[in-house]
Amino acid sequence: MTALRPVPRPGVLDIEAYVPGKSSAPGVAKVFKLSSNETPLGPSPRAIAAYKACAGNLEDYPDGSASELREAIGRSFGLDPERIVCGSGSDDLLHLLAHAYLVDGDEAIYTTHGFLIYPIVTLGVGAKPVVAPEKDLTADVDAILAAVTEKTKVVFLANPNNPTGTCLAFDEVKRLHRGLPGNVLLVLDAAYAEYVRRNDYEAGIELVATSDNVVMCRTFSKIHGLAALRLGWMFGPAHVVDAVNRIRGPFNITSPALAAGVAAIEDVEHQERSREHNTRWLDWLMAEIGKLGLKVTPSVANFVLIHFPQTKGRTAKEADAFLTARGLILRQTTAYKLPNALRLTVGTEEANRLVVAALKEFLARPA
Numbered sequence: 001m002t003a004l005r006p007v008p009r010p011g012v013l014d015i016e017a018y019v020p021g022k023s024s025a026p027g028v029a030k031v032f033k034l035s036s037n038e039t040p041l042g043p044s045p046r047a048i049a050a051y052k053a054c055a056g057n058l059e060d061y062p063d064g065s066a067s068e069l070r071e072a073i074g075r076s077f078g079l080d081p082e083r084i085v086c087g088s089g090s091d092d093l094l095h096l097l098a099h100a101y102l103v104d105g106d107e108a109i110y111t112t113h114g115f116l117i118y119p120i121v122t123l124g125v126g127a128k129p130v131v132a133p134e135k136d137l138t139a140d141v142d143a144i145l146a147a148v149t150e151k152t153k154v155v156f157l158a159n160p161n162n163p164t165g166t167c168l169a170f171d172e173v174k175r176l177h178r179g180l181p182g183n184v185l186l187v188l189d190a191a192y193a194e195y196v197r198r199n200d201y202e203a204g205i206e207l208v209a210t211s212d213n214v215v216m217c218r219t220f221s222k223i224h225g226l227a228a229l230r231l232g233w234m235f236g237p238a239h240v241v242d243a244v245n246r247i248r249g250p251f252n253i254t255s256p257a258l259a260a261g262v263a264a265i266e267d268v269e270h271q272e273r274s275r276e277h278n279t280r281w282l283d284w285l286m287a288e289i290g291k292l293g294l295k296v297t298p299s300v301a302n303f304v305l306i307h308f309p310q311t312k313g314r315t316a317k318e319a320d321a322f323l324t325a326r327g328l329i330l331r332q333t334t335a336y337k338l339p340n341a342l343r344l345t346v347g348t349e350e351a352n353r354l355v356v357a358a359l360k361e362f363l364a365r366p367a
């Protein structure tokens with residue numbers, strides 16, 4: 001008798017499951033987790049209070065339309081709340097967009113070192129992830145456009161990109177959009193937008209507002225410090241918002257997340273403090289690590305990509321072990337096709353200084 005068993009749709013078993021950054025260092029008393037691009041300042045105290053205030057009403061379903069949160073986001077960015085959808089993290093929205101716009105055999109383009117969720121959501125719906133080469137660890141508009149075929153339905157662009165920390169200027173994003181056929185959805189994933197200080201950068205609001213095939217995804221996990229609550233949002237054309245709303249979970253955001261999200265987006269001072277901390281320490285880390293003789297990819301986000309030599313005793317893998325033994329946890333980037341690098345999230349002053357001191361010690365050892 002043939003043993004029958006359920007078989008997942010084509011593509012699912014080709015997925016390399018996402019491996020989150022490590023969070024522990026066995027045997028080390030004090031651990032600094034610098035592997036997931038979380039904020040060292042934590043969330044706004046007002047967001048924590050709003051979260052706690054929900055404890056008395058856990059029996060009630062949340063507001064499935066997330067109206068208050070969409071209105072608060074709308075007020076802070078000058079956007080029509082009807083054009084906003086909230087998700088359980090921006091990961092949720094990326095999955096929903098793939099579900100809504102890709103079918104078996106379609107193609108979705110992302111870039112060589114692009115965020116790893118893109119191939120996962122693409123394969124998950126039976127579509128084909130197509131990799132467009134980058135230039136200098138930065139998305140290359142010409143290469144993306146060259147990869148477009150009749151089967152292309154979505155282009156995922158993380159801007160800034162994780163794990164490289166590089167970004168495309170708004171003119172380049174506009175050039176990319178101009179070159180895409182109107183039936184291709186351009187997903188601008190701006191998870192780190194708040195940290196960017198370049199004045200030629202725009203997260204995507206203007207392009208979404210003026211076109212029919214662009215969406216911008218944002219997250220509360222980074223500058224707002226609410227990664228544990230899983231909260232993201234997207235701004236898109238009315239027809240895309242309609243499609244996503246039809247397939248999302250009717251209560252996809254919990255009440256504590258909705259309440260904390262409203263408080264977080266309204267606490268502009270806290271965001272400003274987080275941005276200032278990041279600006280100061282991002283620049284410091286890039287300079288100090290550079291002085292040690294390691295190459296650092298110039299970053300506009302809240303993390304830096306550090307490149308290590310392939311010499312025995314000096315490799316990224318060995319550096320990772322050395323740092324982990326001291327409680328300093330960075331992110332390995334082999335899955336991002338960057339086996340000789342480690343990604344370091346900007347941490348507290350204490351963590352940043354410890355990382356630089358430990359790297360100095362690592363490089364000074366006999367190889």
Ligand SMILES: Cc1ncc(COP(=O)(O)O)c(C=O)c1O
Nearest residue numbers: 089090091158162191219221232
């Ligand atoms: C580029 C990019 N997009 C999206 C996300 C996912 O964020 P969220 O926590 O909102 O799912 C991340 C998180 O690391 C990211 O780096």
